[in-house]
Amino acid sequence: MTDNEAFLKTARQVVTDEARALDVLADGLDKHFAEAVHMILQASGRVIVSGIGKSGHIGHKIAATLASTGTPAYFVHPAEASHGDLGMVSKGDVVLAISNSGEAPELANLLAFTRRFGIPLIGLSSKPESSLMKQADVHLLIPSLGEACGFGMVPSISTTLTLAMGDALAIALMKYRDFKPENFRDFHPGGKLGAQLSKVRDLMHTDIPVVLSDTPMSEALLVMSQKSFGVVGVTDADGRLLGIVTDGDLRRNMDGLLEKAVEDVMTRNPMTIAPGALAEEAVAIMNERKITSLFVVEPEQGCLAQGLLHIHDCLRVGLG
Structure with a gap:
């Protein structure tokens, strides 16, 4: 041997x-x-x-x-x-x-x-x-x-x-x-474990790019560029999320884009996530859908746009 x-x-x-x-x-x-x-x-x-x-x-x-x-x-x-x-x-x-x-x-x-x-x-x-x-x-x-x-x-x-x-x-x-897991996170805010137990609300941006549905695309592009998320949310007058405009939507509507309103270009009923969801769940959705961001809405509050979670925010804390 x-x-x-x-x-x-x-x-x-x-x-x-x-x-x-x-x-x-x-x-x-x-x-x-x-x-x-x-x-x-x-x-x-x-x-x-x-x-x-x-x-x-x-x-x-x-x-x-x-x-x-x-x-x-x-x-x-x-x-x-x-x-x-x-x-x-x-x-x-x-x-x-x-x-x-x-x-x-x-x-x-x-x-x-x-x-x-x-x-x-x-x-x-x-x-x-x-x-x-x-x-x-x-x-x-x-x-x-x-x-x-x-x-x-x-x-x-x-x-x-x-x-x-x-x-x-x-x-x-x-x-x-x-x-519960949320109690566990209170005692483990750091490291990989803390990241896995982070809530969406802990990582999301609240200064988010949103425009009204009748906004001209020329204005929406300015908002989209200023915020640097590669996406802009579309809401009604009460702040409820109706859709989003992404880089893909822009490419699909290049012909006469600047003459269109946001509602003519946007993707309706986009994938969203609740603020109380685990950030790890958001990462799984983004990976599965091959997207880089999710708007954060609370269905119980009429789907008001509350924030935006970008994949980079998750990668920064060790998720992804």
């Missing part, structure tokens, strides 16, 4: 072992998981996540996922908790303590604090008889299936299961709270 073959064999075994462990975890979820969800839902404060070592790294991620999906949470390092950070834990909070062995000595002061002041404690461990689980009010037990290294010393299967348990907890809470 070559080195490359050996590497791939090991990698596939690790992934296979972890995938099988996840199946065991899923099959073993029971009423204790539901109790943990209810405990967090009933709390008036935040979820304080704590753990040491690899459990701490996973705990950071779990706290971040909870916070970004509608459950206020933060991570408290157990060693720092013993040196003043216990003041960050208060009545109304719930503590989620993570330790695969359930015997991490660094957690002792935090656990004692929760018992002293009656703060609900959720224990996440693979050892049901451990010190952590004996003190916890609710037990989130992950199956003890060894580690992918084969000699039980490199946190791998255990950390994967812990992470999955945290994700399951966060998403169960999210779904119960009916946490």
Whole structure:
């Protein structure tokens, strides 16, 4: 066996072992998981996540996922908790303590604090008889299936299961709270994710090129050129969008163009989009129709022209 073959064999075994462990975890979820969800839902404060070592790294991620999906949470390092950070834990909070062995000595002061002041404690461990689980009010037990290294010393299967348990907890809470994509965007305004969740109203131009239907084409061309969108909207006297004039319409009506009125040239009933739609949906429409802009109208308000979204606006934020 070559080195490359050996590497791939090991990698596939690790992934296979972890995938099988996840199946065991899923099959073993029971009423204790539901109790943990209810405990967090009933709390008036935040979820304080704590753990040491690899459990701490996973705990950071779990706290971040909870916070970004509608459950206020933060991570408290157990060693720092013993040196003043216990003041960050208060009545109304719930503590989620993570330790695969359930015997991490660094957690002792935090656990004692929760018992002293009656703060609900959720224990996440693979050892049901451990010190952590004996003190916890609710037990989130992950199956003890060894580690992918084969000699039980490199946190791998255990950390994967812990992470999955945290994700399951966060998403169960999210779904119960009916946490919607627009709520998610409020916590993720930046990066690719923020772009994907942007609304049309966030990106559209409100200073838009529009003319009345009886406007001479000579005037409409000036408006079209001044705004540099390559399109002009056509409205009635009340501002309702009737049609658009594009470069294609100009080419199709070159003969006597300047003697015509806008209504003789325009494309009627153009494709539009609502301001509350996701910008990603607008990009899909523009790509499918092979167009570069969409007028933004609100059907419930009589199709009044409210803005214009150009493909360049979407590309600028990473969509397209």
